[in-house]
Amino acid sequence: MFARFSAPRLRAALAAPVLVPLVAALLAACDKPEPRQEDVRPVRVVALAAGSVGERLEFSGDVRPRYESRLGFRVGGKIVERKVDVGAAVKRGNVLMRLDPQDLRLAESQARAALRAAETERDLAQADYKRHQNLRAQNFVSQAVLDAKQSTLKAAQANVDAARAAFRGQSNQAGYASLSADADGVVTGIDAEVGQVVAPGSPVVRVARTDEKEVVIGIPEDKLELLRNTVDVSVRLWANQQQSIPGKIREVSPVADPATRTYTVKVSIPAQPEVRLGMTAIVQIAGGNGATALRVPLSALVQDKGRTSVWLVEKGAVRMVPVQVAGQVDNDVLLAGGVQAGQQVVTAGVHQLKNGQKVRILTADVSRRADTEAAVSGPGAAGGGK
Incomplete structure (x- = not known):
């Protein structure tokens, strides 16, 4: 019933199922693993430019006339x-x-009649005085009588002057009926x-x-010091925010508004036909204190062990450097130390990096020059080495 097998053939048949997996495992062990590729992360960077520390604030106001008369x-x-x-x-x-000029005209007519009556009295007094002069020359009257006639003439002339002044005043009153x-x-x-x-x-x-206009804004009390160090004032209309109009601070109220607790500031602007009364305007005030700093986006900052740091790109790798924040302008921050002008700082992807990691720059932002930044001006490097 069973085929006869020799001992060697029986051992070979029993060993075959065990040898096949073993050979496969040996062959797999002989293959070399592929080398692991180094992780290169894409980042965005910005080149630093040096300038003075400044603060730029914006306040909303409206265009008003400098002179408004209540007639x-x-x-x-x-x-x-x-x-x-x-x-x-x-x-x-x-x-x-x-x-209604009726009453004024009647008063004017009355003053005119009074003037004519006074002139008549004067003419009569003048004729009487001349007759008495002739009589005095013939020694028919005394000198006292002639002096009395002369006084009467002078009084009549004074009455004429008073009546003429009253008539002129009443004529002006009649003219005041038109505003x-x-x-x-x-x-x-x-x-x-x-x-x-x-x-x-x-x-x-x-x-x-309409010849002189100004923008009226309200400034909180903690920003009044900025007005003393103001280096630039510009105005943009809400209707045309692309156009910047130079402004000049003309007046700062010495007393805060009791309702808003802000100080009224008036900014004069040059006369332009597109600036109309009542328009909404944005006043941008920039101030500086002479210190140097570098401006970077807020997204570039990293909090590491209680310190504020940034990632510098050097030779295709990143390095974390602690920095000193000097202030904030809009959505950017000012760095007063720890970095230098010309260095590249990572602005996007900062939380996925580690020291020495290779990076690939996606977009190299245009260097921020001092003459194009409101709060950055003048050459030089921020203090602080690496």
Whole structure:
């Protein structure tokens, strides 16, 4: 029933299942493992540029006229005509409102009649004085009588002068029934309407001059020191943020606003047709104190063992260097030590690096030059070696 096997053939058959895996394992052990490739991480860098430490702040405000007049009539009366509306452009001498001139004209006529009566009295006194002069020459009257006639003439002449002054004043009063613009500008408000009786000097029309404009902003008390070290002031309109307009701080309020607790600051700007009253504006104030620093993005900072550091790229590898932060400008920080101008600092991927790691620069940012940075100016290197 069973085939007969010799002893050698039986041993070979039993050993075959064991030899096949063993041979396969030996062959696998003879293959050499592939070398592990070094990890090279992509990063973004920026080249450092040196300059003075500065701070740049932005405040929102609105464009206002430097001069705004609240015009009113010099005499009282009833308004019978309004010739302008809010927003109307006016020229010097344009009539804005009129009062009812009837009472003023009657007063002017009365003053004119009083002047004529005084002139008549003077003419009579003058003729009488001349007659008495002739009589005195013939020695028909005494010198005392002639002196009395002369005094009467002088009093009559004084009455004429007084009546003439009153007539001129009343004529001016009649002219005050028309309210005219005293300068070129734009009407910003109407405080009285037709039919209203106003007192002398009561404001009825507001006119803002358009030749000089300024931007009014509010600054918190902890930023007032920046105004003393201001090196540059620029204004950008919300309607056109690409255009920068040079500004100059004209006035700083000595008292804080009781509601906002900010100090009102007025920044004068040159006259430009595109700058209109009421526009929203952004005032950018830059200050400096003379110290040198380097400006880097906020994303470049790394907190390591309680110290602020950055990654420097040197010969294709990175090295962590502690730095000293001098301040912040917008989304950037100012470094006052630990690095030097011209070095490349990693700005993206800083939390995935380690000392000596090879890196590949994705995009080399354009070097930040001092003359293009608001808070960085002047050549030189930040202190502090490596």
